[in-house]
Amino acid sequence: MSTPYPFTAIVGQDDLRLALLLNAVSPAVGGILVRGEKGTAKSTAVRALSALLPEVDVVVGCRFSCGPTAPDPTCPDGPHDTGPGVCRPARMVELPVGASEDRLVGALDIERALAEGVKSFEPGLLAQANRGILYVDEVNLLHDHLVDLLLDAAAMGASYVEREGVSVRHAARFLLVGTMNPEEGELRPQLLDRFGLTVEVAASREPEQRVEVVRRRLAYDDDPAAFAARWADEEAAVRQRIVMARELLPQVRLGDGALRQIAATCAAFEVDGMRADIVMARTATALAAWAGRTGVLAEDVRQAALLALPHRRRRNPFDAPGLDEDKLDETLQEFGAPDDDPDPGPNGPGGPGGGGGQPAPDTEPQGGGSGAQPETGEDGQQPQAAGSSEQAPVRAGDPFRTKVLSVPGIGEGAAGRRSRARTEHGRTTGARRPQGVLTKLHLAATVHAAAPHQRARERSGPGLVLRRDDLRQAAREGREGNLVLFVVDASGSMAARQRMGAVKGAVLSLLLDAYQRRDKVGLVTFRGSDAQVALPPTSSVDAAAARLESLPTGGRTPLAAGLLKAHEVLRVERLRDPARRALLVVVTDGRATGGPEPVALAGRAAGMFAAERTASVVVDCEAGPVRLGLAGRLADELGGTAVTLDELRADSIAGLVRNAQGTSRRAA
Structure with missing residues (x-):
């Protein structure tokens, strides 16, 4: 196993490191979405964090990582006897973009079901990630229904599988981290809201900092073990601080004053629903524990807002995520200090190590707050360049809901929501012989094909005697992009x-x-x-x-x-x-x-x-x-x-695109 890059050796990216550490202290925060351009240490930071998480005790042989002192009573591998277990590092499980639903949540072990006649559940990545990290690189390229499944599991701490005659529940408590490059497409707003925190990362424009990044990376590539050894003390200190913060977390008091500030902030930024309030409360509590305090300060509420609100305040898909920090400060000041005299904790306001883990005051604000807008004239248009014959750009009119434009026929493209397509997900429309590797078994059609041949195959046990020719692939129809x-x-x-x-x-x-x-x-x-x-x-x-x-x-x-x-x-x-x-x-x-x-x-x-x-x-x-x-x-x-233009609106008939062979055409 290769030596991971040390977490404490990462240069800059203060908000990213803080958000990851807060989730390590309190997984209830709800995970983190890291947005940024390529080459900004997103993946490096996530992989480095896994080495900082405390080791976990697990039941020997349990595929779902149950704890030996309090095993899950509903564990599919149970029941387990309480007693000593085995200690192992916390896992980091990666979910590939092309993963199937079966790979994520698990499924019936078809081979045993057909060969032995028994129901056996084959666990997926959610089970492997229990009590560890589930890392999804390029989460914006993952299919929506898979994002829904993993976010539901992260929110409930459990995965429920009801399919193919199998009903299974197992624990799925993990730190969820997703990374994405906005240039490759955005996440839908309702999925953005499901991530607890978000961080915008960008490469530093300071030459000295960029030099240090290159210097450390070259040293690591030359000798990973030696480089990691140089940072061993810092890594151990952060690991111990995570343990201490976890122990302190239940003692942190979130007073009424802090709750009022949180509620007022969420209301001021017009976020939908109550999830933002809950996430801010948990984040502020985790910040206090990370700083070694048992009371929440105004600075905790402010930092929690900067991490929990930018991706929730988007009112339009084309609006950049961000937060007006002046408005945030005015709201916090209006509602006063959260608590009159919070307990500073045994280590003072900064907690262990000082500074409370907060980014430096001169760090550029993350989240892409309100930036400078191009200069406009009185008519709302940008001024025309001198000597130019072209007309200055005009602003777009208000958008409206359009009627459906679709491609005729049935395609086989990437999953989406526009045109009809044969897909891996969707409603089952029939069965066919598999072409290549079998991916979605049509169980009823397979049994129906094999049943007439059982006597000729001299079946003697409870299992079904199958041949390759009996297997049937489920034909499914959904939508493509x-x-x-x-x-x-x-x-x-x-x-x-x-x-x-x-x-x-x-x-x-x-x-x-x-x-x-x-x-x-x-x-x-x-x-x-x-x-x-x-x-x-x-x-x-x-x-x-x-x-x-x-x-x-x-x-x-x-x-x-x-x-x-x-x-x-x-x-x-x-x-x-x-x-x-x-x-x-x-x-x-x-x-x-x-x-x-x-x-x-x-x-x-x-x-x-x-x-x-x-x-x-x-x-x-x-x-x-x-x-x-x-x-x-x-x-x-x-x-x-x-x-x-008027007919384009959705209040007229849907489905504008007709087959190229159709006879109906608009008259010239």
Whole structure:
């Protein structure tokens, strides 16, 4: 086993280290979500923490890590006799992004059930992580229903499995840590709320600190054991401090004053529900215990708010998480000190080691609070650069709920919420012979296939005699995420009569829908004489919204260039991810004025999509009393559907995209 990087050797990242330590002191805090760019020691810090956790006593041979002095009475491996057990280090279990539900929660041991005729539960990763750490790297890429399962287990301290005739409950108390890079897509708001704390991490911009990071990492890579030995004393001190804080935690008093401050803070920041209040209370208590105190101070409440509230106050998926610290200080000051005279504890206000484990006062606030906004004029628009012929970007109109855009047919892409697909999860629609490795057994169909042959196979025991040909794979249908490629006309004709604000609002609404349906998105714009890929296909819908907001307008309308650029983007993406189907959304008034023979060239470019049967929608942005119907004609050439901005709203019929072979088309 390789020597982990020492936790105390990590340079900077004060908030990250503090949040991890608070969860080690009190797992009831509810875990931590670490958000940040790649290369910021997220994984290193989590793995380093596992070496600091105190060792655990477990029952010999128990797959669920029951304690020998008080074993779980409902343990599937029980009943256990109380007595001496075996001491082992706390485990860190990693949940891979591609894990199945069976791997996470466990399932019926199909081999024993069919061969021996007995029910036997095969535990999953939740059982292995009991009394340790469950680490989920790139948690934002994990399927929603798996995130729900592990968050439910973390909240209840137990995992319940009811499936395939098996009913099992087992303890699942673990420190949950998820890491994610926001550039690869956000977690849904209801899942964000389920994590106790969140921390935003970023690489230091201080040269001296970066030098020290490199120096320590090179020393560790050269000789991990020697490097770890240099930090052994610091590691032992932190390990002992965790033990002391755990012992002190039940004695910490959370007075009415602290509770009032917590409630007032949550109300001031308009967080939904009561989970934030509870998490703040537990975090403030853990902070006091970590500092060696039995009373909660105002600084504990403030630090708890900075860790527990930023990811809960998001009111819109495109709003960056953050907290207004001035508003926080005003709220805490208004409601006074939490307690008149809290017990400072045996080691003074700083507790063991001093400082209370708090970040230095000059540490930059985490969570991406309210930053500087671009300068705007009286009309709310950014000023136009001197000498520029293009019009300044206009703000997007208010988003609205759009009707469903889906790709026809049944796909096999990544799990999502947009189009029909054959998936590993979803409702069972039938059974089929497995192609390759069997992943989801259809038990009834398998038994039905094997039953007629039992006499011929001379079955003599209770088990079923099976052959490979008897096995049946469950055929399931769910929803997939698609690649939604937006091709947006940013020419001068679109800016006329201030239509661009409404157009951006419509695209923003479609982006919000893509966010909710777990799609990848891309953005191609065309104006002047050419088209450009404003955003290559990505899971970060926030990035697409930001590019859309800053999109300038003006110039001619090179529609053909936009379609050809989109065709190239889709061609490359099909090579990278052939299973993910595409939905082309062209936002235009249908005019084509850029380049030689613009109309004919645009028609030929549209015909390429029709030949490949790419699902497409044209959002018709034409305005005014006289309509030329150019967008409808473009939709026919694409083999898709045209819809006006008003028709895009969800109060009209759903399901805009029709099969390319369908006969119904919008009239030009």
